[in-house]
Amino acid sequence: MTVKLKKSLPAKATPITVVDRAAFQALAPGLPAATRAWLATVGFVGAADSHALVPDADGSLGQVFAGVAHSAHPFALSSLPLVLPAGEYRLDDAGLALHPEAAAMSWELGGYRFDLYKPSKREPATLLLKPGADAERGVALVAAIVATRDLVNTPAEHMGPAELAGAAKLLARQHGATFGEIVGDALLKKNFPSIHAVGRASDRSPRLIEVTWGNPKHPKLALVGKGVCFDTGGLNIKPGEGMRQMKKDMGGAANALGLAGLIMACKLPVRLQLLIPAVENSISGNAYRPGDVIKTRKGLHIEIGNTDAEGRVILCDALAYAAESKPDLVIDLATLTGAARVALGAQLPALFAKHMDTARDLVDLGLKLDDPLWHMPLWAPYHAGIESSIGDIVNTGKSPLAGAINAALFLEDFLPPQQDWLHVDLFAWNDSPRPGRPVGGEAQTIRTLLAYLEQRYTTA
Numbered sequence: 001m002t003v004k005l006k007k008s009l010p011a012k013a014t015p016i017t018v019v020d021r022a023a024f025q026a027l028a029p030g031l032p033a034a035t036r037a038w039l040a041t042v043g044f045v046g047a048a049d050s051h052a053l054v055p056d057a058d059g060s061l062g063q064v065f066a067g068v069a070h071s072a073h074p075f076a077l078s079s080l081p082l083v084l085p086a087g088e089y090r091l092d093d094a095g096l097a098l099h100p101e102a103a104a105m106s107w108e109l110g111g112y113r114f115d116l117y118k119p120s121k122r123e124p125a126t127l128l129l130k131p132g133a134d135a136e137r138g139v140a141l142v143a144a145i146v147a148t149r150d151l152v153n154t155p156a157e158h159m160g161p162a163e164l165a166g167a168a169k170l171l172a173r174q175h176g177a178t179f180g181e182i183v184g185d186a187l188l189k190k191n192f193p194s195i196h197a198v199g200r201a202s203d204r205s206p207r208l209i210e211v212t213w214g215n216p217k218h219p220k221l222a223l224v225g226k227g228v229c230f231d232t233g234g235l236n237i238k239p240g241e242g243m244r245q246m247k248k249d250m251g252g253a254a255n256a257l258g259l260a261g262l263i264m265a266c267k268l269p270v271r272l273q274l275l276i277p278a279v280e281n282s283i284s285g286n287a288y289r290p291g292d293v294i295k296t297r298k299g300l301h302i303e304i305g306n307t308d309a310e311g312r313v314i315l316c317d318a319l320a321y322a323a324e325s326k327p328d329l330v331i332d333l334a335t336l337t338g339a340a341r342v343a344l345g346a347q348l349p350a351l352f353a354k355h356m357d358t359a360r361d362l363v364d365l366g367l368k369l370d371d372p373l374w375h376m377p378l379w380a381p382y383h384a385g386i387e388s389s390i391g392d393i394v395n396t397g398k399s400p401l402a403g404a405i406n407a408a409l410f411l412e413d414f415l416p417p418q419q420d421w422l423h424v425d426l427f428a429w430n431d432s433p434r435p436g437r438p439v440g441g442e443a444q445t446i447r448t449l450l451a452y453l454e455q456r457y458t459t460a
Contacts (some may be wrong), residue, residue, distance in 0.1 A: 001102050002081050002111035002124045003139060005131040006090075013128050015092035016064045018076070021046040023096050024067070032096050039065065049079045049435050061085060063092070072099040074370050074447070078110030078436025081124035090128045100340045104129055104138030109436035112146060114153040120387040140265050145443040148258035152428050152441025158231035160204040163280035164227055165251060167309040168209045168276060171257055175264035177213035177272075192277075194296045198310045199279030201234070201287035208318065213264050219457060220327035221263075221270040225256025225319045226311045226334035227278035234307030235289055249311070250439060251428020252334035253278065259333070259446040266450070269457055275322055277314040281307070291392045297321060298414050303388040305396030312407050313338050313395055316414040323415050329456075330415065331422045331449065339403025340376075340425040349373040349426035349444050352408040358422070366448040373424060373445050376404060383409050425451075 019027060024046030028036055044052035048069040064084065068076040076098060080089075091098055091120035102129075111124030129135045151159065151167060165181050172179035184205040187196040192208055199206025209227070228249040232238060238246070253276045260274045288294065292304045294313070298320040302313060311334055322330050340350040351373045353359035359375040366372040367383055379402070386406050388394040393413055397406040408423050415421055426444045430437045 001108070001139075003107050003127050003129060003135075005135055005139075006128050007131060009090045009128050009130065010088070013088040013090040014061055014064060016066050016077075016080075016089050016090040017095040018068055018071070018098045019046040019095040020048070020068055020070060024065075027095055037376050048073075051080060051083070053084075063088065068096065068098070071096045072102045073106070074102055075106045075109065075434070075436040076102050077106040081107055081111035081127070082122075083269035084125040086123060086125055088126045088128055091159065099131055100129060100134035103127070103143070104135045105141050106436060107113050108139065108142040109145065112149065112436070114438075114440055116149060116150075116154065140262065141447060144258040144262045144265075144446060147261065148254045148443035148446070149441040151254035151257065152248050152251045154247070156280070158360065159250070160229045160280060161199070161207050161227065164229060164250060164276065164278045165207060165209045168211055168257060168274070171261055172211045172213070175261070177211050177264065178281060180210045181207045183207040191297050192321070194294050194302065194317045195277045195279060195314045197263040197288045197292075197294045198234075198314050200282055201284040202280035202282035203294055204229075204280050206277075206279040208321075209274075211260065211274040212272065213260075214271040215269070216271050218269045218271045219329075220273065220325055221453070221457075222273045222275065222283070222322035222325070222327040222330045223256045223260055224275045224315060224322055224330065224332040225253035226250070226315055226332070226336065227253035227276040228311055228314070228335075229278060229280050231281045231308070231310065232283055232312060234309045235283060235287050236306045237283065238308060240422055245429065248429050249281075249375050250278070251426065251441065252311075252332070252336070252424075253396060253427065254441065255333045255428060255443055255446055258443050260448055261444065262450045263453065266454070268453060270453070273322060273325065273327065275318045277318045279310075279314055281310045296414070298389070300393060300413065301388075301391035303391035305394045309395045309407075312410045315411055319411060319414045323419050327419075329420045329422070331424070332411065333424045333426060333445070335428050336425045337404045337407045340406075341398075341427055343376070343404060344374055346427045346429065346431045347372070349424050350376045350404050352376055352405075352423040352425070353379070354419075354421050362422075365451055366445065367426065369448050369451060371445060371447040373448060376408070378408055378412060379405050380409070382406060386410055422449075
């Protein structure tokens with residue numbers, strides 16, 4: 001941990017003065033002349049993600065000035081832990097009063113590195129904060145984000161369906177939840193044929209992972225995460241460049257695990273059901289084929305137009321199963337379509353929702369929390385594009401247009417019309433570095449979804 005919560009902060013810890021541009025302009029006239037001159041020399045004006053080291057009279061580090069976007073920004077201090085000299089730091093009383101949750105979260109994420117295979121050459125600096133509910137929440141958020149990132153970053157060699165199940169089992173044990181899984185041919189016996197069809201070609205058995213938690217009397221909440229631990233594309237094999245990062249195709253499952261952990265840690269008054277269909281979309285003599293027709297748990301028959309549109313095929317059985325217990329809300333998280341990335345890029349997950357007002361609330365909440373997502377329509381007239389002549393539905397559209405919408409409409413068919421449902425088509429990956437967000441696996445929308453669920457289930 002790069003954040004330590006202490007009731008008493010030692011005076012020897014180097015102070016960090018947090019400012020934005022306006023706060024710096026207000027503060028600067030009252031600073032010692034030597035400090036003003038030094039900050040002018042290095043060009044510090046309080047710009048976000050900038051900092052200045054101010055020396056003491058003896059030449060040692062006496063103070064740090066840090067520029068932030070605003071006092072509650074979740075990555076306010078993320079540019080500091082890996083660039084400041086090693087040692088302990090504390091927030092100064094001068095300048096902006098940084099929200100403790102933002103301080104804890106941004107500092108911890110600024111020190112994040114995936115070092116399982118390549119240890120870091122240096123340790124991040126340490127921030128000392130006073131304990132309190134806000135700081136502790138920031139630490140809890142980081143724990144979920146880091147766990148999500150680590151799962152996505154781990155190569156498929158060490159993160160197959162069984163290992164993903166192991167992560168879910170560990171999470172269940174930590175929170176006193178119940179863990180179960182249906183593995184291999186047992187999927188056929190238990191009526192999960194589409195999960196089995198996609199995963200049967202791999203020598204790593206497909207499975208449906210289930211974690212349940214909470215008071216059965218509370219509203220039922222179902223989370224479903226796409227767990228394709230590696231996606232070759234199947235017989236419609238991906239080109240090399242397209243396959244390069246397919247360890248991340250279980251990013252929906254990783255984010256669902258992260259969100260589930262937060263729900264349990266925050267003790268939301270819900271009856272939680274977490275479902276992860278976990279497979280490797282591989283190639284062998286028994287791989288499912290383009291043109292095959294697969295029966296699903298709901299009884300609908302899927303014509304396979306392309307074996308590389310496998311995510312929606314495994315999700316449909318899990319969604320149908322989730323709906324059987326008549327939950328108050330179903331949320332699925334999936335790295336589902338390249339079309340969503342073409343439309344919105346890497347940083348904006350696509351949100352599909354049954355209710356327009358819910359979608360608008362989530363978009364506003366995501367912007368407020370700097371954990372964004374963007375509403376896209378469940379445009380019913382496009383459903384004709386995924387209807388099959390020999391089955392009920394085909395897993396690819398008849399044209400490349402509206403691919404993310406077609407995928408969402410496909411999933412919608414496996415839920416009752418009255419079921420409240422949110423579908424998030426996310427990237428789960430940072431393709432370029434930003435403070436606190438190195439290139440690699442990412443937790444997307446879980447802070448926004450947690451805040452929404454808290455409003456939904458704890459606000460009278």
